[in-house]
Amino acid sequence: MENFEKESENRALDALSAAAFRLPLTDETTNEDEAEKIAVNPPELSPEDEKAISSLGPNFVKELLERATHPSEKRTESNFGKEIKEAYAAMNRGNIDENLSEKTRQEIERKRRELLGNEYEQGKLNES
Amino acid sequence: MEASDKYSADIDEEIRILLLGNENEQNQAVYLIDKHLRKAILYEIRKSALSISPDDLLDVYQEVMLNMCQVAREKRFDPDKSLLPFIFTIARRRAYDRLRKNTARKENEEKLLNEISQSLQGTEVGEAWKVVAQKNDGPRMLKVIQQAIVSMPFRQRQVAEIIYERLPEKVGVQEIRNEIQEKTGEPVTAASVKRAVQEVRTKIYQQLVIAGYMEDKWNGKF
Numbered sequence: 529m530e531n532f533e534k535e536s537e538n539r540a541l542d543a544l545s546a547a548a549f550r551l552p553l554t555d556e557t558t559n560e561d562e563a564e565k566i567a568v569n570p571p572e573l574s575p576e577d578e579k580a581i582s583s584l585g586p587n588f589v590k591e592l593l594e595r596a597t598h599p600s601e602k603r604t605e606s607n608f609g610k611e612i613k614e615a616y617a618a619m620n621r622g623n624i625d626e627n628l629s630e631k632t633r634q635e636i637e638r639k640r641r642e643l644l645g646n647e648y649e650q651g652k653l654n655e656s
Numbered sequence: 657m658e659a660s661d662k663y664s665a666d667i668d669e670e671i672r673i674l675l676l677g678n679e680n681e682q683n684q685a686v687y688l689i690d691k692h693l694r695k696a697i698l699y700e701i702r703k704s705a706l707s708i709s710p711d712d713l714l715d716v717y718q719e720v721m722l723n724m725c726q727v728a729r730e731k732r733f734d735p736d737k738s739l740l741p742f743i744f745t746i747a748r749r750r751a752y753d754r755l756r757k758n759t760a761r762k763e764n765e766e767k768l769l770n771e772i773s774q775s776l777q778g779t780e781v782g783e784a785w786k787v788v789a790q791k792n793d794g795p796r797m798l799k800v801i802q803q804a805i806v807s808m809p810f811r812q813r814q815v816a817e818i819i820y821e822r823l824p825e826k827v828g829v830q831e832i833r834n835e836i837q838e839k840t841g842e843p844v845t846a847a848s849v850k851r852a853v854q855e856v857r858t859k860i861y862q863q864l865v866i867a868g869y870m871e872d873k874w875n876g877k878f
Contacts, residue, residue, distance in 0.1 A: 536775070536778065537780060540776050541781050541857055541878065542857070543768075543771050543776065544785060544801065545801050545805070546820035546821075547772055548798040548801040548802045550768055559741070563741050563744055564663075566699060566700070566744075568663050570696040571803045571806065573699060573702055573806065574810065575809070577698070580710035580713060581694070581698060583714075584714065589690050592686070593686060595722065596725035596726070596729070612727060616742070632766065636766050642773070643769065
């Protein structure tokens with residue numbers, strides 16, 4: 529590959545890869561079918577992560593439950609209660625961006641459709 | 657994973673019932689979540705926070721499990737709602753807490769979309785994407801990329817995350833190196849960063865070729 533061509537291809541691949549992580553395509557793990565696929569057949573992690581996981585040991589949950597019973601740091605009920613409500617709300621609303629104006633939101637939606645195809649809609653792409 | 661550890665509808669129902677029970681039953685639910693969903697929860701955390709270390713990954717996992725204990729103790733689990741999306745949402749939030757970058761992601765989304773549009777034009781990657789998008793298969797192609805990166809070694813994931821989070825800004829090897837050193841406090845050579853950048857791109861490209869989304873025009877090397 530010539531240098532200029534290589535630089536363009538690098539840029540394109542980086543942009544597409546960034547989309548994989550930064551764009552809310554479908555919030556697959558608030559979609560029950562997608563979440564189930566991951567639960568039944570979880571994808572592989574890196575060797576380093578697998579090695580760390582293997583260090584958790586057989587008493588992991590026992591020790592965790594002891595910490596839960598005697599917490600050293602209390603999360604206030606109001607904070608975590610709010611997070612639980614937000615978790616349920618997130619499951620219902622998909623990926624609506626909260627802090628954007630309507631005009632900006634519509635513009636972003638239009639661009640998402642251009643990039644991801646005509647049938648893209650928030651939370652609905654994997655339904656067929 | 658052993659066959660007995662595989663997640664199923666029966667296990668899902670058992671966990672949901674136990675979460676609503678007394679303290680001993682709640683504890684059993686936590687054991688079952690760890691036994692049957694550990695790897696899936698860890699994957700969700702890792703996908704949401706590419707650059708955290710393996711130790712941080714385990715810390716976040718413990719936080720998620722403690723949150724599930726708290727949900728049970730405080731009788732906050734809604735039996736009418738699905739269990740998996742609920743747990744995975746908590747996992748993602750704990751991961752973002754560890755990263756503290758979620759706000760920055762949303763604000764730059766429009767710039768990212770513009771960058772994607774412009775950079776794909778006139779490239780082989782762009783042509784491959786066009787074909788895939790026309791078949792409405794774009795998100796699956798992006799999932800291949802996600803899984804390729806999640807399974808990469810730590811340094812490569814760190815580099816990948818810096819490049820992706822900063823787009824459309826172009827980030828050079830020295831800047832990536834400085835950011836890694838600042839975050840980790842560990843010395844990193846420019847050569848190792850450059851190598852990691854190359855490896856990230858090559859691996860993604862190889863996975864896209866294997867999955868049939870791109871032709872191998874460069875003998876497996878990007």
